[in-house]
Amino acid sequence: MSRYDDLVHRIRDRGSFLCVGLDPDRARLPQHLGTEPQAILDFCETIIQHTAEYAVSYKINLAFFEVLGSRSMELFAAVREMIPSDCLLIADAKRGDIGNSSRMYAETFFDTYQCDAVTVAPYMGKDSVQAFLDHQDHWTVLLALTSNSGSQDFQRLSLQAGGQVYEQVLHQSMRWADKSQLMYVVGATHPEMFQQLRNIIGDRFLLVPGVGAQGGTVAEVCAHGLTDDVGLLINSSRSIIYASSSADFGEAAAAAARDLRDQMRDVAASQLLRR
Amino acid sequence: MSRYDDLVHRIRDRGSFLCVGLDPDRARLPQHLGTEPQAILDFCETIIQHTAEYAVSYKINLAFFEVLGSRSMELFAAVREMIPSDCLLIADAKRGDIGNSSRMYAETFFDTYQCDAVTVAPYMGKDSVQAFLDHQDHWTVLLALTSNSGSQDFQRLSLQAGGQVYEQVLHQSMRWADKSQLMYVVGATHPEMFQQLRNIIGDRFLLVPGVGAQGGTVAEVCAHGLTDDVGLLINSSRSIIYASSSADFGEAAAAAARDLRDQMRDVAASQLLRR
Numbered sequence: 001m002s003r004y005d006d007l008v009h010r011i012r013d014r015g016s017f018l019c020v021g022l023d024p025d026r027a028r029l030p031q032h033l034g035t036e037p038q039a040i041l042d043f044c045e046t047i048i049q050h051t052a053e054y055a056v057s058y059k060i061n062l063a064f065f066e067v068l069g070s071r072s073m074e075l076f077a078a079v080r081e082m083i084p085s086d087c088l089l090i091a092d093a094k095r096g097d098i099g100n101s102s103r104m105y106a107e108t109f110f111d112t113y114q115c116d117a118v119t120v121a122p123y124m125g126k127d128s129v130q131a132f133l134d135h136q137d138h139w140t141v142l143l144a145l146t147s148n149s150g151s152q153d154f155q156r157l158s159l160q161a162g163g164q165v166y167e168q169v170l171h172q173s174m175r176w177a178d179k180s181q182l183m184y185v186v187g188a189t190h191p192e193m194f195q196q197l198r199n200i201i202g203d204r205f206l207l208v209p210g211v212g213a214q215g216g217t218v219a220e221v222c223a224h225g226l227t228d229d230v231g232l233l234i235n236s237s238r239s240i241i242y243a244s245s246s247a248d249f250g251e252a253a254a255a256a257a258r259d260l261r262d263q264m265r266d267v268a269a270s271q272l273l274r275r
Numbered sequence: 276m277s278r279y280d281d282l283v284h285r286i287r288d289r290g291s292f293l294c295v296g297l298d299p300d301r302a303r304l305p306q307h308l309g310t311e312p313q314a315i316l317d318f319c320e321t322i323i324q325h326t327a328e329y330a331v332s333y334k335i336n337l338a339f340f341e342v343l344g345s346r347s348m349e350l351f352a353a354v355r356e357m358i359p360s361d362c363l364l365i366a367d368a369k370r371g372d373i374g375n376s377s378r379m380y381a382e383t384f385f386d387t388y389q390c391d392a393v394t395v396a397p398y399m400g401k402d403s404v405q406a407f408l409d410h411q412d413h414w415t416v417l418l419a420l421t422s423n424s425g426s427q428d429f430q431r432l433s434l435q436a437g438g439q440v441y442e443q444v445l446h447q448s449m450r451w452a453d454k455s456q457l458m459y460v461v462g463a464t465h466p467e468m469f470q471q472l473r474n475i476i477g478d479r480f481l482l483v484p485g486v487g488a489q490g491g492t493v494a495e496v497c498a499h500g501l502t503d504d505v506g507l508l509i510n511s512s513r514s515i516i517y518a519s520s521s522a523d524f525g526e527a528a529a530a531a532a533r534d535l536r537d538q539m540r541d542v543a544a545s546q547l548l549r550r
Binding site for chain 2: 023025061063064066067069070071072073074077092094095096097098099100101102104105107108112121122123124125126127128129143146147148149150151152153154155157158159160161165168169172214
């Protein structure tokens, strides 16, 4: 079974294409956990235990680990170990450098930390992405059209040859790897762009951040972005992990994740059926 | 004195605008050092001791530290501490994410590790860069036109409104911060582009990688890129740190750094004079 088919299978098995984003901000942890590094582990463990039933993927944001200082990667590794083995584990690192440096980043996330996928920034072009694609048993998740306001600044510039910069990123990178190895980040804040995107990338998977705190909705994303094989991993971070700042934050996270999962089941009922 | 003037002063004081790039690849260390983490520290310490006389800046490449596993950031911090305090310390991390994540990266490199500068990828636009610029006492080094072959893929796409993508990155970001806070990465492999670049960015500083192993030369970069205030930090990594793979690697690094410094003094004699 190809890695593409395997992901579709996992999604249908779980009846969910929810990706839970782990952005454990020390300043936003429930007070009773404290602010020591152990609090990060306790927080993530509770969130994962309470959401695993509803999620098919977890995305760990490296920014919130690196800031923890000398123990940062030990803490990242510990959280990485908490992710259920049947969930797709995405290292949200947004790396990208010249070939020999990108090779180190790829080795870090794919080999050292055994992540299934890593997010990569396209600005430096093919050789900066190729080092990740050389790990053919893993997913490279290339930034295309991000969810933030700054996505307007460069990604959406119109090109002389037609189309916009992010479309050219899609067109070119499509030739670098197939749908079992390369997926794209496209923000939920651009639902009107999904149909146009699908014309370029066919049924490739999209990792879609921006649902919840950033304003996107499951219904909008699905209305324009679903394929017969689902083709979406919808990520929500803050609306799940900070659903409550009290002792019940695990239960609140579960409720928020369940709600998103249920929305997915409503909107994508036929796509989630096993074939 | 503005941070811009301070950098110009340091360059004239040292008579050099050489940045030594620390990319300590375990597979390329002199054999007698071994391959344990301590070997990375020994290697970097020797390189720094032997090149400090010729360099005004050091650039530490995070890719080569992250790959070292759980102790990676402890090792990075140890090397960071070895950098002479009168040298500009650049964390070459090429980070960039939505605002709340970029804030964590900025805090990591500017506050936790007390770096003077960090390299940032522009693809995600203003809010992804702003989090770094909010640290007004530090340098943000934005990727513009990189030294690798992949720079052709997206950075040099022609825009409908005129110019290329990297020029638009320069035009827009110029409005985000002044010349004491924002400099740009422009590869030495594009010497013919420097004059055009200067028309956009005036006398802002450029961090110029790609001299040495990647094929650029000091003479070519200076011929087109020098300003009255120098305006360049020319980086070389591999041609200095791997100048020898034997026990004399420190002396060989010193010779390579001295040679680049001497080339700078030849080509930029008048710019290096104190005013």
